[in-house]
Amino acid sequence: xxxxxxxxxxxxxxxxxxxxxxxxxxxxxxxxxxxxxxxxxxxxxxxxxxxxxxxxxxxxxxxxxxxxxxxxxxxxxxxxxxxxxxxxxxxxxxxxxxxxxxxxxxxxxxxxxxxxxxxxxxxxxxxxxxxxxxxxxxxxxxxxxxxxxxxxxxxxxxxxxxxxxxxxxxxxxxxxxxxxxxxxxxxxxxxxxxxxxxxxxxxxxxxxxxxxxxxxxxxxxxxxxxxxxxxxxxxxxxxxxxxxxxxxxxxxxxxxxxxxxxxxxxxxxxxxxxxxx
Amino acid sequence: xxxxxxxxxxxxxxxxxxxxxxxxxxxxxxxxxxxxxxxxxxxxxxxxxxxxxxxxxxxxxxxxxxxxxxxxxxxxxxxxxxxxxxxxxxxxxxxxxxxxxxxxxxxxxxxxxxxxxxxxxxxxxxxxxxxxxxxxxxxxxxxxxxxxxxxxxxxxxxxxxxxxxxxxxxxxxxxxxxxxxxxxxxxxxxxxxxxxxxxxxxxxxxxxxxxxxxxxxxxxxxxxxxxxxxxxxxxxxxxxxxxxxxxxxxxxxxxxxxxxxxxxxxxxxxxxxxxxx
Numbered sequence: 001x002x003x004x005x006x007x008x009x010x011x012x013x014x015x016x017x018x019x020x021x022x023x024x025x026x027x028x029x030x031x032x033x034x035x036x037x038x039x040x041x042x043x044x045x046x047x048x049x050x051x052x053x054x055x056x057x058x059x060x061x062x063x064x065x066x067x068x069x070x071x072x073x074x075x076x077x078x079x080x081x082x083x084x085x086x087x088x089x090x091x092x093x094x095x096x097x098x099x100x101x102x103x104x105x106x107x108x109x110x111x112x113x114x115x116x117x118x119x120x121x122x123x124x125x126x127x128x129x130x131x132x133x134x135x136x137x138x139x140x141x142x143x144x145x146x147x148x149x150x151x152x153x154x155x156x157x158x159x160x161x162x163x164x165x166x167x168x169x170x171x172x173x174x175x176x177x178x179x180x181x182x183x184x185x186x187x188x189x190x191x192x193x194x195x196x197x198x199x200x201x202x203x204x205x206x207x208x209x210x211x212x213x214x215x216x217x218x219x220x221x222x223x224x225x226x227x228x229x230x231x232x233x234x235x236x237x238x239x240x241x242x243x244x245x246x247x248x249x250x251x252x253x254x255x256x257x258x259x260x261x262x263x264x265x266x267x268x269x270x271x272x273x274x275x276x277x
Numbered sequence: 278x279x280x281x282x283x284x285x286x287x288x289x290x291x292x293x294x295x296x297x298x299x300x301x302x303x304x305x306x307x308x309x310x311x312x313x314x315x316x317x318x319x320x321x322x323x324x325x326x327x328x329x330x331x332x333x334x335x336x337x338x339x340x341x342x343x344x345x346x347x348x349x350x351x352x353x354x355x356x357x358x359x360x361x362x363x364x365x366x367x368x369x370x371x372x373x374x375x376x377x378x379x380x381x382x383x384x385x386x387x388x389x390x391x392x393x394x395x396x397x398x399x400x401x402x403x404x405x406x407x408x409x410x411x412x413x414x415x416x417x418x419x420x421x422x423x424x425x426x427x428x429x430x431x432x433x434x435x436x437x438x439x440x441x442x443x444x445x446x447x448x449x450x451x452x453x454x455x456x457x458x459x460x461x462x463x464x465x466x467x468x469x470x471x472x473x474x475x476x477x478x479x480x481x482x483x484x485x486x487x488x489x490x491x492x493x494x495x496x497x498x499x500x501x502x503x504x505x506x507x508x509x510x511x512x513x514x515x516x517x518x519x520x521x522x523x524x525x526x527x528x529x530x531x532x533x534x535x536x537x538x539x540x541x542x543x544x545x546x547x548x549x550x551x552x553x554x
Binding site (some may be wrong): 014015017018044048050051052053054065066067068069103105106107108109110111112114115117118119121134135152153154156157159161162163164165166169170172173176177178196228232235236237238248249250251252253 | 291292294295321325327328329330331342343344345346380382383384385386387388389391392394395398411412429430431433434436438439440441442443446447449450453454455473505509512513514515525526527528529530
């Protein structure tokens with residue numbers, strides 16, 4: 001069918017019988033039932049190596065210092081990356097959308113998933129002189145990206161005034177710094193709060209909400225980050241006056257946003273009548 | 278001597294002959310020359326295991342699902358953590374200050390260092406019911422914490438209006454979410470920008486600046502994050518009107534700050550006359 005898409009789900013939890021494991025399985029089932037092709041990178045099951053090190057560069061002469069940025073570019077362009085990294089790059093290239101499923105540990109992704117990012121998104125593949133400039137929709141452009149995160153603490157602590165910081169700000173390094181940097185279009189994150197010992201009825205509600213988000217994977221409006229080419233000067237600073245009135249902090253990097261009463265960003269929907277009328 | 282302090286330097290770069298390696302050595306020499314005791318955790322040299330997994334819990338019955346939060350607490354309180362984790366916890370407990378030395382990769386720390394955080398700062402040691410509440414100066418209180426980070430891109434791109442996001446916001450998960458959460462007092466980060474192929478004169482300037490920061494490790498004023506007990510309601514939201522006038526974004530979690538013309542936070546110095554007069 002024409003609407004068939006390819007989705008890569010990257011999952012990072014050591015316990016398959018966890019909430020993260022359940023959400024990964026749920027996403028795979030839902031997406032396949034909708035006619036999509038799905039591949040899963042279950043990082044723990046794969047025994048994914050987290051740390052970038054000299055073993056990542058079999059072609060590197062051992063007598064010179066290892067310059068990771070340069071070695072990544074050289075290995076990427078010369079086909080000298082290790083098979084595990086090449087396999088993941090092939091999956092990302094194959095995909096129309098990437099979903100990262102992880103528990104929030106210390107306000108960011110678990111080390112094993114950070115190691116997937118560090119090792120797979122190489123200079124020459126996801127950024128650098130050999131590909132399109134950052135923040136322009138190039139490099140890995142045409143792909144959608146969704147964070148699905150479980151969080152032990154309560155939602156209020158991640159609101160605008162929450163002690164842990166606003167979720168959008170905590171995830172800015174992923175949403176803007178990884179996805180949008182490489183040209184992917186990030187959607188609003190899907191988060192399950194209070195995820196420790198989640199009661200059955202809240203798990204059911206989380207699945208209903210996740211189903212809604214998965215159905216909107218290719219139709220919901222992405223987070224409207226700005227293009228580097230349009231809105232920034234040569235020093236990569238936002239041009240004076242370019243920000244939307246009333247925005248501050250990291251929100252200055254949004255083209256526009258609708259703000260709900262609690263200050264959270266409302267997910268934009270392509271079928272939302274307010275966007276067409 | 279009375280002013281002797283204990284400092285743990287945690288270093289995360291695969292190449293000892295890198296800028297990170299040089300800054301680690303420089304810090305060790307400077308701090309020892311000043312009469313302090315220094316220990317180094319060179320994570321790559323140690324072969325640090327990054328991923329939290331079932332091997333971290335030798336006492337865990339393999340037939341039940343692994344609940345990381347609960348397993349961490351049980352193992353921590355029962356003395357059942359692995360020797361590598363116990364050794365790092367002992368170093369943190371021993372220390373009066375912790376320095377994290379790392380290259381910024383994808384706008385956060387390398388996976389191996391995230392894995393040090395994930396595995397060492399366990400429930401029962403750094404947070405959780407068995408220790409003091411977060412954001413109160415308890416748990417690991419009495420310790421100072423400094424991020425020393427090398428960044429390939431230019432400084433302007435990390436300013437208030439910089440395309441990559443403001444450095445303080447990108448490091449909020451570390452500064453506030455790790456250090457201040459566990460009671461440590463974070464200093465303003467020390468950053469070397471344009472760190473790719475750093476010319477000798479800029480390396481010399483970086484060392485001068487780092488020396489100044491190391492000398493202020495126990496006297497510079499920490500980032501003035503708020504106490505959870507003073508400024509937040511029971512839902513962990515900042516109380517209405519508590520923020521400093523004119524602050525927005527993640528800065529609402531600062532008690533006060535002095536803003537320079539570029540919008541960067543000026544490091545507070547205990548010997549700064551404006552603070553006493």
